[in-house]
Amino acid sequence: MTQLLEIIANTNKTALLVLQEFTEAQLQSWPLAAANYKSLERVKMKQFQFDGFQIKVQFNPERMKSSVANVDKDTIAARMCFLCNENRPPEQDAIAFRDQYLILVNPFPIFSYHFTISSNTHVDQRFLPHVGTLLDLAATMEGFTVFYNGPECGASAPDHLHFQAGENGFMPIGKDLERLKLTSRPLYAGKHTQVWAVDHYLRKMISIETNSVNEGLEVIGMYYRHFQPIQPEKVEPMMNALCSFTDGKWTIHLFPRKAHRPTQFYATGGEQILISPGSVDFGGVFILPRKEDFEKITKEDIVDILDQVTLNQDTFLYLTEKIKTDLKNWR
Numbered sequence: 001m002t003q004l005l006e007i008i009a010n011t012n013k014t015a016l017l018v019l020q021e022f023t024e025a026q027l028q029s030w031p032l033a034a035a036n037y038k039s040l041e042r043v044k045m046k047q048f049q050f051d052g053f054q055i056k057v058q059f060n061p062e063r064m065k066s067s068v069a070n071v072d073k074d075t076i077a078a079r080m081c082f083l084c085n086e087n088r089p090p091e092q093d094a095i096a097f098r099d100q101y102l103i104l105v106n107p108f109p110i111f112s113y114h115f116t117i118s119s120n121t122h123v124d125q126r127f128l129p130h131v132g133t134l135l136d137l138a139a140t141m142e143g144f145t146v147f148y149n150g151p152e153c154g155a156s157a158p159d160h161l162h163f164q165a166g167e168n169g170f171m172p173i174g175k176d177l178e179r180l181k182l183t184s185r186p187l188y189a190g191k192h193t194q195v196w197a198v199d200h201y202l203r204k205m206i207s208i209e210t211n212s213v214n215e216g217l218e219v220i221g222m223y224y225r226h227f228q229p230i231q232p233e234k235v236e237p238m239m240n241a242l243c244s245f246t247d248g249k250w251t252i253h254l255f256p257r258k259a260h261r262p263t264q265f266y267a268t269g270g271e272q273i274l275i276s277p278g279s280v281d282f283g284g285v286f287i288l289p290r291k292e293d294f295e296k297i298t299k300e301d302i303v304d305i306l307d308q309v310t311l312n313q314d315t316f317l318y319l320t321e322k323i324k325t326d327l328k329n330w331r
């Protein structure tokens with residue numbers, strides 16, 4: 001198996017180019033992926049304007065399976081794991097990332113370049129033990145945003161460790177941050193690292209900018225340590241995370257959550273909206289697999305859906321004040 005880092009070293013190409021070429025090659029040899037990337041070109045998008053930022057909505061019927069996936073323990077235990085190497089489609093090639101991961105073209109794309117970075121072994125989806133890989137991947141895959149969906153926060157394989165990645169610029173959050181910084185609560189500003197708490201973005205978010213991998217991981221550790229006791233019944237605190245790397249600096253967004261799916265998901269008839277929010281939705285692109293939902297969804301629905309799945313303001317304030325106290329005594 002070829003290593004991404006070796007291809008980059010041997011060809012002098014950027015990761016962006018290597019991975020774009022990898023995708024093009026897969027589209028030549030894998031009809032299902034070719035058809036799905038082709039239909040992505042015709043996918044419908046619309047956008048809603050909020051106070052200083054936008055939320056986009058994508059109608060994407062190929063995501064139906066992922067959106068409605070039953071991820072309870074029994075269903076997961078009974079199904080064949082689609083990320084295990086022996087069950088993957090024979091047409092799906094891979095590029096290795098270090099010893100534990102394979103970079104795969106996601107055959108049900110949201111992005112023009114959409115990858116799943118899957119563990120070689122069937123181990124549970126968990127954030128803290130593997131978050132170093134999130135930062136490592138983002139730094140290696142410059143040009144892409146790498147993301148993590150928690151086992152109850154959008155991961156359709158909660159029992160098989162994986163990340164995903166898509167090209168920068170697709171999710172509105174990429175350009176929202178600069179403006180959000182001006183009106184957010186600063187939690188820390190140091191030589192290498194800055195941390196903000198964002199309260200007024202429909203979802204709650206902790207954003208970290210750092211040029212130090214160790215400092216980034218330490219801040220994430222503080223967040224996790226204070227968040228875990230808030231949801232002691234969960235296998236891990238409910239969250240999504242986005243990470244990108246530009247000009248020697250990581251940008252990490254952490255989205256603490258309180259629910260897997262909104263009430264609209266379980267409603268019937270005209271009340272139903274099939275949405276299962278994950279990192280991409282939190283990044284500002286709602287993925288709707290049904291045309292009727294795409295057509296009827298309103299600004300108010302978006303506010304309500306994000307509110308239902310996001311940590312409450314009081315809890316978020318408590319969590320971020322804890323982190324701020326840690327950061328006051330840090331370094």
Ligand SMILES: [Zn+2]
Pocket residue numbers: 081082083084085121122123159160
């Ligand atoms: Zn598996």
